[in-house]
Amino acid sequence: MKKPLFTLVLAGLPLLAGSAMAEESFSQWLFTLDRMKEFRPVDNETYAEECGACHFAYPPGLLLAMSWQKLLDPVALEDHFGENAELGEDTLAEIQAYVIENSAENSYYKRARKITRSVQSIEPPLRITQVPYIKRKHHELTAAMVRDNPEVGSLSNCNACHTQAEQAVFDDDSVQVPNFQHWDE
Template identity: 50%
Template sequence: MKTFTVSLSLITLLLITTTAVFFSSDQAWSDEDGDRSVFWDLSSLKRPGVAPVSNDLYQQECGSCHMAYPPGLLPGASWRNMMETLDNHFGENAELAESTRTELLSYLLKNAAEVSDYRRSQKITRSLAEGEIVDRITSVPYFIRKHDEIPRRFVVDNPKVGSFSQCNACHQNAAKGSFNEDEVSIPGVGYWHD
């Protein structure tokens, strides 16, 4: 009788252990980036994507030549540098009246990647080395890692895209702050996944 009880509890223990191992290693538990995460990883509860633009003045002033980039795509230090050199903005003059400039800078800093609770913004921040300041989104290590296998003919040599800066050419819901890879459609190519 005693042996029976012992083996029964042993079997139960084995069952519990295998169940636990099964769940914690379950391949299905990966987030939208395909990054493996275990089921108790609280990051999966964070808001996906980046916060969409919520400032009309910003939308108007910074959305005329390209999409108005959500502030959560770059850290504050990068925005600060950019807003101080608008007279030579990637070869263009994007200067603003001083009052507009300071208002937009304050909007950008309040919503920059490192203060955002959106998951994509946090990945951008984490991918940068301590003290590293990039001058553009497309130079962020996280961005580079996500796009390094896309052939040039789909981007620079594709007249409907032109450059990686045109996020919304491929990411259908970029303006909503969603960059999920399932919502990508490259013009002339369609859905693409490496």
């Protein structure tokens, strides 16, 4: 016999309640009007501070857990894209738990789900800028707009162009490429 939908939903609630974070993200998702779009904004201070020290603190929903695990390996962090981004044991453990809990495949947000789908048949990349969905969205941008643009320099600098990146909003309505009036012409 087919169970009514609400029974299934109720049956799922204790599972979610098992983790305070999961419960929080579920209710946050449930009551956010934008839940069908974008990513969950960064809401862990340790992560924001440590992983936002050299660049924009990327919302965890931009990569799969497997990618985060590789990036956040203690040895890997000693040579993180040519920089030393080592962390103390407790700090690293907190950051690992936070990003894995909110990684693309564990996120309810629509763009996070697109990221997951986009890397399904490939080795999960270490770079967000290597995720096919992200690459596709930027394929029209020229070197003059990105690499050779003194106010951008690299596609990794999301917040150079996405004016609401801090809120994890990447909608093309909120894009402003510095030194370019129209990026789509």
